[in-house]
Amino acid sequence: MAIPVVTGLGMALCARDPVCSRNMRNVGRDIWNAGAAAAQACGDAADKFRDWYFNEGEEGDAPPVPGAEKEPGKTRGPSEIWTKPGGVEEANRDFDGLKPSGVKDIGNGGRTGVLPDGRRIVVRPNSTDGRPTVEIQDGRSRTKVRYN
Structure with a gap:
């Protein structure tokens, strides 16, 4: 079983082999999807932190219950x-x-x-x-x- 090498020369050699090329595209897609999921999770956390930082300060505090x-x-x-x-x-x-x-x-x-x-x-x-x-x-x- 061949292990694809992610270097310029390895990619060039792999591009000539249709099976290797397809495997590299699949690996690339999986890495992209994992990166997108991680970015989404980090984005959600970043949004929560931003909301907390800008909305929980001394000025502009939202009351814990309406009318307080x-x-x-x-x-x-x-x-x-x-x-x-x-x-x-x-x-x-x-x-x-x-x-x-x-x-x-x-x-x-x-x-x-x-x-x-x-x-x-x-x-x-x-x-x-x-x-x-x-x-x-x-x-x-x-x-x-x-x-x-």
Whole structure:
């Protein structure tokens, strides 16, 4: 069995043999298809990174739930606090509106689930400051919406 050599001389010699030439075209096609698939995967990752980089910064943050506004001030940890009018009912509506899967009751009226992008979401009727809260957890990062 001959192994095609990918050099100028090897390609020239292979071009004279129809079987070798066909095999080289097939190898070339397979390499092209694999490269296209890798480029697509990298392109998707690059698009996600670009969207994250330009849309998740300090300015122009999209609220985690419609109608929420960023609460001014710093937090003690890696949390971002938003506020929204409403109470427990509004918090539960927003939780359900984000369509989490695997929803479980956690007691005291709270529920937890997983968002389509893999982040964990929790809704609870009160937080450390007493307000109903929807919390989105991404690693150590916490995005909390407090309902007034």
